[in-house]
């Protein structure tokens with residue numbers, strides 16, 4: 242019986258292989274670069290002490306997040322199929338319990354939840370392209386700019402319109418498939434993003450307050466750097482590499498043979514960090530030039546920045562470019578987020594891709610509707626301890642599901658999988674690399690993840 246089961250699992254069913262290593266790198270990069278790089282990293286850097294925070298972040302990135310992402314990609318690449326099948330295959334090959342499958346379920350649920358609320362925020366970005374360009378913010382006062390944002394949030398119809406456009410775009414691309422949809426988007430979106438980022442950095446350095454931004458971002462303030470800063474650095478490292486949501490497995494399934502998985506992931510992490518730093522160079526000179534208090538999250542993105550752009554030369558144009566950039570980046574992350582569940586529906590449920598996209602897109606739309614209503618009609622409806630649906634979904638996914646999936650992945654690959662599998666999948670990496678990677682997975686990542694999770698849970702649940 243067990244033999245039979247293994248035989249059937251052994252028929253791996255990947256829908257293909259990325260055309261080249263570059264596409265694979267672009268895919269991982271596209272899922273990594275997102276709102277986290279734009280509205281969170283640089284603020285934390287400035288607020289949490291500068292250089293010491295950067296060092297803490299890099300340590301968490303390279304010793305915890307990167308090893309976990311390598312482990313995820315390895316499972317996908319070994320199983321050559323959706324996260325569920327890949328985990329079944331990998332555990333069967335290692336003669337261990339198939340209960341590890343639970344990782345795929347947790348990760349898939351996390352990805353679906355994140356996709357829903359990500360679409361809501363991405364919809365705001367989409368709406369702001371038009372607003373910015375129309376000149377609503379030109380010479381507007383800070384209060385007026387704030388009012389535009391609150392008025393938008395209070396209007397369910399407006400929110401619904403833009404998130405519907407975003408969700409339709411996401412699932413149309415996803416329906417086109419890995420090669421005609423995702424790969425084409427990534428080849429187009431990453432270069433476009435880099436050009437736009439370059440243009441914005443130049444604009445900001447020319448017109449913004451570079452000295453003050455430099456002081457904010459890079460001066461060393463050890464007294465601002467606390468234990469909490471380390472936790473924030475770790476959380477940021479996890480979130481930015483998009484670990485724990487099954488993307489690494491889903492994309493690893495299409496990784497071309499013979500690529501050095503470890504070095505590829507390392508390169509993606511480095512690049513992602515450089516992008517996050519560059520985003521800081523766009524945002525803070527502009528913010529300081531307009532005398533706006535630095536902040537992070539929606540307040541920075543949808544109030545502080547539009548106000549600052551509105552008061553600068555050619556701010557409408559560059560502001561619009563900024564919001565186009567955000568939308569493109571969010572779209573790439575969203576398409577990546579849809580992939581773990583999409584590949585499951587196509588490969589295991591045997592649905593055609595367009596049908597799967599329609600089905601999953603509809604579910605996402607309804608959950609996103611609930612999230613959008615959290616800002617108006619359901620503003621006072623608390624689903625759990627004073628949290629609106631939007632807040633609850635955001636917390637549950639990032640504080641519980643995502644770290645749990647990452648933790649289990651580290652334990653599975655660090656302790657349970659056959660060594661030969663690791664050696665085969667990582668055969669292009671040096672022995673030293675494999676040793677260090679395994680060491681991190683076994684001894685560093687698990688306690689680090691538990692500490693972050695426990696501290697976050699104590700704070701809010």
Ligand code: PHE
Pocket residue numbers: 272273274275276277278355480481482483484486574578
């Ligand atoms: N990595 C993305 C960012 O930095 C966010 C993300 C998290 C995307 C999890 C997909 C999955 O914004």
